[in-house]
Amino acid sequence: MKHEMIRPGEGRLTHAPADHPPVPAAKIGVLIANLGTPDGYDYWSMRRYLNEFLSDKRVIDFPSWKWQPLLQLIILTKRPFTSGANYRSIWNEEKNESPLMTITRDQTDAIRTAVQEKYGDGVEVEFCMRYGNPSTKSVLRKMVAAGCERILFFPLYPQSAGATSATACDEFFRALMKEKFQPAARTVPAYFDHPLYVDALAQSVERAYAGLDHKPDVLVASYHGMPKRYLMEGDPYHCQCQKTSRLLRERLGWEKGSIDTTFQSVFGREEWLRPYTVEHVAELAKAGKKRIAVISPAFAADCIETLEEIQGEIREAFLHAGGESFTYIPCLNDDPAHVRALMAVIEDNLAGWAP
Structure with missing residues (x-):
């Protein structure tokens, strides 16, 4: 069956047969990624988070046969207690989340508002975490289901490094491998000199x-x-x-x-x-x-x-x-000047995609 081309925001297929599965209006997605955060500062939440983080070959590139026994039997036995105490000292108790989660959500909300003012509802903005929740895979799945046929992936690291922006992109592309309909993808380069x-x-x-x-x-x-x-x-x-x-x-x-x-x-x-x-x-x-x-x-x-x-x-x-x-x-967080800078980076990288 020949399908007609849909541009972002134009709507559903108009000539599909009645039994065709629902097709959402085509959109562009902007997926912001930060490092991650444990779900809580208790032992098991910390252990899950640290295990995912410290098992990443981009972070610790030692051979698994040498590193994993040390990690599983010694480091992850003790470190969740000390790291948990550190997180407890800064935890946002009101929202029951780490400050990184609170700030990243605020940043995303501010960017989403700026994006909608410029592009309308045809561009969707979400955030994910490389480690912990919301996972890159789960948010990408949500965006594809919402009709995002093109996704701009934005690792929120001004300077590029293998252990930060590169591993975030690795996880994004691994998530893309699971999609039946794989959206076109772009990644945002380092913006340290913007x-x-x-x-x-x-x-x-x-x-x-x-x-x-x-x-x-x-x-x-x-x-x-x-x-x-x-x-x-x-x-x-x-x-x-x-x-x-x-x-x-x-x-x-x-x-x-x-x-x-x-x-x-x-x-x-x-x-x-x-x-x-x-x-x-x-x-x-x-x-x-x-x-x-x-x-x-x-x-x-x-x-x-x-x-x-x-x-x-x-x-x-x-x-x-x-x-x-x-x-x-303090870090730039959701300061208006920071949001304007991030928005300018997004605009540069949406060139040719968004009207």
């Missing part, structure tokens, strides 16, 4: 500094870390982080040396990208830099690494070493 993203970062720094009695001696741009080996194997993340810091400094009109680029969340024994944030802030304090501010340009939303690690362990390391004033500048 002028509106850099401007949104700069605005957040300017707002934070305007509320302080004294300007910090140093702004520390703390990015999530990764093994140095990944950089040597061709991962672009380190270079993109360095460029983000430079572009931010130039946008602020600051001199060279006024922003330090560091890396946090070191895991395991091998060497990771340096300098390590927790060590660097202590060195700054010992060198007489008593007032610092910390920003996290690699995170689109505040999460366990910013709300607990930076404001806990890293803050304590600075103060213990003699620091006096520690200012954390």
Whole structure:
């Protein structure tokens, strides 16, 4: 049977036989993806989440025969308790979810409003998580069922890395493999140098500094870390982080040396990208830099690494070493300038698809 072509929003097939299964109006989908979150901070919720996360070959690329016994018998026996306590300290008790879930939903709602204002109802916006819920597979299934014949997949990571944006895309394409009707797909590349993203970062720094009695001696741009080996194997993340810091400094009109680029969340024994944030802030304090501010340009939303690690362990390391004033500048979250930047990225990548 020959089917007529449907453009986004035009409606159902008009010449199908009576017994043809229902066909929804064709749409374009925008699927936003973030890292993920456990469903709760209890032991079993944490264990399920950590098992999925730490079993990802993009995250830990050791041979399974070597890594899985260590993970299953030792790490997942102990770590759910400590990680659960960390999540409990930042948990959104009112909504019974992690801050990352709350913020990602708010971001999606704001983007959906902007998309509908520009494109109407022919473009649908949803979000998913690489690990945990809502899963990439479940949200993609929902979007296909709703008629999304073209999907723009948007990993919400400004800088590209194998362990973040690449694994999110892997999961998206695995989900596509399960669909009988496979929509056309595009993926959004890294946007670390997009002028509106850099401007949104700069605005957040300017707002934070305007509320302080004294300007910090140093702004520390703390990015999530990764093994140095990944950089040597061709991962672009380190270079993109360095460029983000430079572009931010130039946008602020600051001199060279006024922003330090560091890396946090070191895991395991091998060497990771340096300098390590927790060590660097202590060195700054010992060198007489008593007032610092910390920003996290690699995170689109505040999460366990910013709300607990930076404001806990890293803050304590600075103060213990003699620091006096520690200012954390929140992630861009659902700030209007951030939403405008993300919307501009979406518009660029919908070119030729959406009217």
